[in-house]
Amino acid sequence: MAELDIRKPLPGITTEAKPFWDAAAQQKLVMQRCQDCRAWVWTPRPSCFECGSEHIDWTPMSGKGEVYSFTVIRQVVGRAASKAFEPDIPYVIAWVDLEEGPRMITNVIGCRVEDVKLGMKVSVVFEQQSPEIWLPKFKPLF
């Protein structure tokens, strides 16, 4: 388990996103899926952004995906809260395409930044940030 770090900016637990954070706390990755057009809906919202249907259900994901692209953060800039990430430098920000289709912005952890490659297979891990928030991150699948 990661160290508890309450200084970093935390996501807001909105009404739409609460089921996601509840599942994440159980080490489960879930996303909304439209029961009418079958589209994946990510990030959380009240209705399907492909067809407008309100029949969208939280659905378990495999938690596997691949790196679509990434960057390495070597310097913090901008807002004051960015400072909280300084001890993590260098770290990887990635777009991970999940097996089912949706793309997440996340961190790739558990390997050297030099070892991250596009197309690399990864799987989800959860890092606790606060009592309620377990942030899904990804590590290489070896």
Next chain:
Amino acid sequence: MRLALEDAGLSLKDFNGQGLGVTIPTAYPQPFWPEEVAEILGITPGFLLGGATGGAGSVSLLGGMAAAINSGLIDVALCIGAAAPFSENFGGGIQPGDMRDWEIPYGTMGPNSKIAMVMRRHMHEYGTTLDHLGKIAVAGRYHASLNPAAYLRKPITIEDYKNSRLVADPVRLLDCVLPANGGKAYILASPERAKKLRKRPVYLKGFGERSNPSYGARAGSDALIMGVKDAGKVAMEMAGVKHSDIHFLELYDDYIIVVYLQIEDLGFCGKGDLDYFERTDFTFKGQLPIQTGGGMINCGQPSTAGGTLHILEAVRQLRGEGGDRQVPNAKIGLVSGLGVLPYGKNLGCCAVAVLGNEA
């Protein structure tokens, strides 16, 4: 703004009951800014419009104001893009929900992080190299060296570009736009009114806009395609022009890769056509002049007001006022504005205008 008024032979009083368009800067994010501008200037507009599409705002204002003029609501409008991020910066205010909840908690560092991922993906899919991208940077700086109003005027080489320091791997310092304080203005009028103004008018021949474009499933779209693909098509069709009719491009340039993608997406070449970038001369004397005044990368980007620069440069070129960087026989130019980086996608607001010096 004073320069724009002098150019047109108008005074502020001419805008009472007429149009005032103001871009909304991210550096000063308060919703009453257009009204505040009217108050600062001491005018009473009859149509007040905010350019609220982020960096695309200045080009969006062209379309919105033209619609108001064509409808007969007004017949002249003053459009302003001004921001002072170094003296009036309120930290971007409240972040969009996706950014607050799904990006910042991972330690993303603003637009650099996302554009870096776009750039790396393009290099991965198409084999694009720093030589291809650097050519854009070198051409822009060359034009800036010929523009007395540019900030960065010392010419650079491809090697300078390649050796500039990494900011957000693979984005380098010379990939990035230069933040600046600044303000610009232009005046838009009906053709009848424009003919009575001091200088020969430039015409808005076509306009297209696409906000929140998605190419593929919305949850995982192709991040290498920009909405200018469709906005540009609409604008060119409205103007009745083909690619070969367009003499120069002034493309929104927050990053070099963004200029590169737009040349592809506007259809001047196919996606990943590296050979096109190798053989094309992008200088004002070349086959496809771009960024003829050096763009925001060399002239500065005052927050989301920055895009107004491209409209002014296009007007200069079409009036033959380009000085040492004048595109020979420039009759038609294309201008773009881009704004907002939505979650998991490329730029979210894309506006394209085709300008010409004949009605």
